[in-house]
Every structure is written in structure tokens, then in C-alpha cells.
Amino acid sequence: NAGVTQTPKFQVLKTGQSMTLQCAQDMNHNSMYWYRQDPGMGLRLIYYSASEGTTDKGEVPNGYNVSRLNKREFSLRLESAAPSQTSVYFCASSEIPGQGGYTFGSGTRLTVV
């Protein structure tokens, strides 16, 4: 099925541990995004990649790094997890920003203890 695939779906980390959230899309979209969703805060943009080979900071980039591995894949890394990073993380992609809307993955629910 065409779409955005995120792995893992659930993860529990201890404070200070690192991990990488994976995202892949098979729609040949140029732009990819990482969001976090917290109760009462809506969606907040962490990083985005307008095209293969480029990445830019969003609203809340601190504590995260990203890699646009190729056109299909965009990963999000937490180098030293903190409880404040407990959240649901969504990856999204878009063919032409400003026109077509976004396709979202089903999310990764991360808990940092």
C-alpha cells in the first residue's frame, strides 16, 4: 500500500538512551517532515527536508537530529533522550508544498522514563 511507513510504533527508553525513528515513503514525494504531537499543543514541526540532500529546523529542533538518507527515507534521531521528549511522533511527506496537502504516517508513541 502506498503511503508513509514509520517504525517502530511504540518505544520505551530510559533517560540518556539514544534511538532513531525511521520513516519511508513510496509516493516519490520531494518533501518530508517530522512532527511531535502533545496534548494541548497540537502538532509542532521538529525538522523538515524540502528535497533530497537538504534539511532545515522547524519550531522545536533542540535535542533532535535528522538524516535524509535518500528520496524515500527521512530518519529522526534522539541522541540522549529526556522525559520531555515523551510524545507521539509523526512523519509526513508532500509532493508539492502549498498545493496538495500532506500524507502522514501512523505515528511512533515514545515514552522516556
Add this chain to the structure above:
Amino acid sequence: GNSVTQMEGPVTLSEEAFLTINCTYTATGYPSLFWYVQYPGEGLQLLLKATKADDKGSNKGFEATYRKETTSFHLEKGSVQVSDSAVYFCATEAGGSYIPTFGRGTSLIVHP
């Protein structure tokens, strides 16, 4: 910068009631406007869109009209069902900008 303001929820309705969720925006230029829906435990799904003034987006019985004079894009449905219970997000995307703006979401609860 751009912003989107949605009515706060939750909105609680009985089945077959009429639904309106208000959305107003501020944006430079001529943005495209979107409604997304998020069902429990899932990601956001594009529900409908409008790309220029006076356009009406529609899908699954939902409608919204791009009103440039009032900078609004209110979501409506004539007869809601229990299965419509979800969180609805209004969003704007300015042409050429890679950073969309989402509202905070409005929770809809439909009782049988």
C-alpha cells in the same frame, strides 16, 4: 507569520445533528487551506482542501468554503455519525513555503 485559529472543543453532538467547526487564518499571499482528520491511534488524514478563494472542498459529506473576505474555512456536515468522532485540524499552506501551519485541533464526539 501565518496562524490558524480553531474553535476549542470538545464538540459533543447527537447522531444526525448538524456540525460546524470554525476555522480562521492569517497568512500572506494566497494560501491553500486544508482540513485533516485524526482518528484515535492514527495519523492525520487529508479530509478536504481548497486552493483559491470561493473554492468549496468536499469529501465524505463534509464541506468547507474558502472565504477570503472573512479569512475563514469553516467545516460543516449536515448529519454526523458516530464514526465521525475524531479530532479535526484546520491547516494553511502558503505557496512556496515548506512550513505549513496547523490549528490545535478540535475534538468531535458523536453520541448514538
